[in-house]
Amino acid sequence: MASSKAGRYQPLNKAGTYQPFNQAGTYQPFNQAETCNKMASSSSRIEIFLYFGGELSSDGWSVTYDQTPIAAMRIPRSSSYDQFLSKIYKKIGVDSSRFSLNVSAKHSCQYLGRIKETLIPIKDDDTLSFFTDPTTGFSLMEIFVETVEIQHDDAPQIGREALIEAVKERSLRYARREYWVPESSKTKWKVLCRHTTEAMRCRWELRGIYKPKMGRWTITKYGGDHTCILNQMSLEHGNLDRVYVASLLLGHVKCNPSYGIKHVIQTVKDHTGYDIAYQKAWYSLKMAREMVYGTWESSVQKLPKYLGALQKYNPGTIVEWQHKARDTSTGAYVIGYVFWAFKPCIEGFQHCRNLISVDETHLYTKYKHKMLIAAAMDGNQQVLPLAFAVVDEESLLSWKWFLRQLSRHIIRGRRGICLISDRHAGITRAVRECPDFVPPNGVHRYCLRHVCSNFNSKYKNVVLKDLCWRAGSEYQIRKFNRTMEEIKKQSLEAFQWLDRIDKEKWTASHDGGWRCGILTTNMSECINGVLKGARRLPLTAIAEMTFQRSVHYFRERLARSTVMLTNNQLWTDFAYKMFTRWHQNSVEHTVTKFHQFQQSASVVTRRHGGHGVNTHVVKIANRECSCGKWTQFGLPCSHARKVCAAFMINAASMVKDYYDIMTYKNTYSKSFEPVHSEDYWDVPGFELVHDPTIRISSRPGRNQTIRIYNEMDWAQRRARQQAQQRNSSTQSDVPVPGSQD
Ligand SMILES: [Zn+2]
Ligand SMILES: [Zn+2]
Ligand SMILES: [Zn+2]
Known part of the structure; x- marks a missing residue:
């Protein structure tokens, strides 16, 4: 480095050429004649070697730099410190508003008979002029520069x-x-x-x-662009690693629990312009979910605390526990069953028809959990979630426990309840043992969709399945009989299978009006509404979701009821639509009055397509029509409308109360209170842990319950088993593309 400058600059000879040294061993600066970087010079400029971007080190005697100078320059000896600095900024290409510079110059002196190199910080005009003043005789400065990021007072x-x-x-x-x-x-x-x-x-x-x-980090070196x-x-x-990708996803995952792999890949592409592999996206999403919602293990620990907070901020919230066991070493309880219900929902049910549907759904958690849900139907034919429970499996015991909680906290002695469910062996037995759903107190009905699924998984025939649905959904016995005859023609065995099921439990025609026109549990609507995307989350996050979505339901539907009131509607949108449609249908009917006192009449209708006629018998006093729809829907059917007109009766007065606009409004009039920050939650009286025995095993074909599987379940089970086989062979739990919901 110095060879080209040899004429002006003699490199320091460490062998000790410079004599004499001070025997006393005291520190003594070189005098003018002896210093290496000091030569008598009359030049008005001073030479500068600028070192930047490398590493300075010192062994106490010599100062070394691991890189050659980035620049050599000359500045006027009269330069001020500020002029000096701005030259350096320009040379190293660093923004002076963001970085300050640590500048020091090498200085040699003699100490204990040896040459000792030291660094002198150049901080102001005085220290600079120590080198630049012509009288001191330096002709060269070796300058070392470090950048330090400027911390503004308000900088984090x-x-x-x-x-x-x-x-x-x-x-x-x-x-x-x-x-x-x-x-x-x-x-x-x-x-x-x-x-x-x-x-x-x-x-x-x-x-x-x-x-x-x-107490903070500083950037001590920055090389420039x-x-x-x-x-x-x-x-x-x-x-583009997992931690970074996960950090990009946090906001999305929090707002949208169903945020999936596809979204991850798109978000990363949008944000950075780069593609990431499916596997990296999967791990990043898992990490982001854990950051937002906790791990399975931390989440189950948090559950008692969260449910406690719900009760604290929303008094009247019901929480019931049934622990499985107690861990003797830690004293923690092993999670068994937990049930929760919100007060506004319980009170809202008072304004709904006498109908509760219950169903179960898988939770895609690391532990084998099922969620049981109870829901009512509001006056606008929409599902109102009533209660939730997490259980380890669907069994006689878990259903019995769930129905007992429903009876105690939701039904509370109300009579005439119709319970709609699937035909799971556990639930049918549990219902028989629950007095609320046994005549004369109440009845049990089957979800027609489940009956059809069971039927189809046995006979695997689309034509038969459609006939099964028709048989169950016909409102008139004669039409039911006709459909059953068709099934018998197709398959005697299938007919006998259906014939063995209690007709009043699965058909609208034999129901007697209990179902209020509801044929299925409508749970897909409920599950999609309350649990959309949440079934892959840990338990506390699922509970939070049920709370947030219930709040959302109440807010939206209360607002909707206000709109209906403003429109001067007497009934909800659903009832209004039915009432109007049936009025239009009634125009073509012809009435023959029979009995003035009983207000009974026969109505002749033109069949659609113009083939012949149908006859229906309407008895206004009994609020029934042989078409079966009035009894089911609680609204006078088109035939009844025609008869009402003939007897000059106001048909509107015969619409059931639960369709009333004020009833609908009252269903959603109770409000929820927000849950405060976790810092204010009370410490629960017990600790909760997962049950290690229900951790999902990677061995295929183990998770068998007594459930009657429908074809949807079979498809899911097959997919799960295949995934498990894949996993156990690859020793990895990365799912294959497409297996996310
Ligand atoms: Zn580069
Ligand atoms: Zn079901
Ligand atoms: Zn009718």
Whole structure:
């Protein structure tokens, strides 16, 4: 380095050429004749070697720098400190508003008979003039520069993660270069450009150091913008790791629990312009979910605390526990069953028809859990969730426990309840043992969709399945009989299978009006509404979701009821639509009055398609028509409307109360209170842990229950088994694309 400057500059000879040294061993600066970087010079300028971007080190005697100077320059000896600095800023290409400079100059002196090199910080005009003043005789300065990021008073305290995050963000989004980390510790983090080659060294680099006195990290070195050249735009980026991707997803995952892999890949592409592999997306999403919703294990621990908080902020919230066992070593309870219900829902049910449907759904958690849900039907024919429970499996015991809680907290002695459910062996037995659903108190009805599914999984015939649905959904016995005859013609065995089921339990025609026109549990609507995307989340997150979505239901539907009131509707949208449609249908009917006192009459209708006629008998006093629809729907059918007109009766007065607009409004008039921050939640009286025996096993074909599987379940089970086989063979729990819901 110095050879080209040999005429002006004699490199320091460490062999001790410079004599004499001070025997006393005291520190003594060189005099003018002896100093190496001091030569009598009358020049008005001073030579500067500028060192930047490298590493300074000192063994106590000599100062070394691991790189050659980035620049040699000359400045007037009369330069002020500010002029001096601005020259350096210009040379190293660093923004003076963001970085301050630590500048020091090498100075040699003699100590204990040896040459000792020291660094003198150049901080102001005085220290600068020590070197530049012509009378001191220096002709060369070796200047070492470090950049320090300027901390504004309001700047956040930068931490290690924030520093790494910022570098990653800039590298991905703006520089679009990869970096690597040669040094990483608790107090130091250093990165270099990965595109540096032998031939071309990129000057971009950055070093952050933790300053314990300041209690924060500072950037002690920054090399300036990349000088490397990218040959082509890469589609992937090596620094796009799971932690970074997960951090991008947090907001999305929190707002939308059904946020899936496809969304992850798109979000990363939108944000950074890079593609990521499915596997990386999957792990990042898992990490983001755990960051937002906790792990399975932490979440079950939090559940008692969360449900306690719900009760604290929403008095009247029902929470019931049935623990499975107690861990003798820790004293924690092993989760068995938990039931919860919100007060506004319980009170809202008072304004709904006498109908409760119950169903179960899988939770796609790491532990084998089922969720049991009870729901009512509001006056606008929409599902109102009433109660939730998490159980380990669907069994006689779990259903019995759930129905007992329903009876105690929701039904509370109300009579005439119709319970709609599937035909799971556990539930049918449990219902028989629950007095609320046994005549004369109440009845049990089967979900027609489940009956059809069971039927179809046995006979696997689409034509038969459609006939089964028709048989169950016909309102008139004669039509039911006709359909059953058709089934018998197709398959005697299928006919006998259906014939063995209690007709009043599965057909609308034999129901006697209990079902109020409801043929299925309508649970898909409920599950989609309350649990959409949540079934893959840990338990506390699921409970939170049921709370948030219930709040949402109440807010939306109360607002809807206000609109209906403003429209001067007497009834809900659903009832209004039916009432209007049946009026239009009644126009073509012809009435023959029979009995003035009983207000009975026969109505002749033109069949659609113009083939012949049908006759129906209407008895206004009994509020029934032989078509069966009035009894089921609680609204006078088209035939009844015609008869009402003939007897000059106001048909509107015969619409059931539960369709009334005020009843609907009252259903949703109670409000929820927000749950405060977790810091205010009470510590629950017990600790809860998962049951390790119901952890999902990777052995296929083990999760068998006494459930009557329908074809949907079979498909799910098959997919699960295949996935499990794949997993056990690859020793990885990464799912294959498409297996997410
Ligand atoms: Zn570079
Ligand atoms: Zn079901
Ligand atoms: Zn009718």
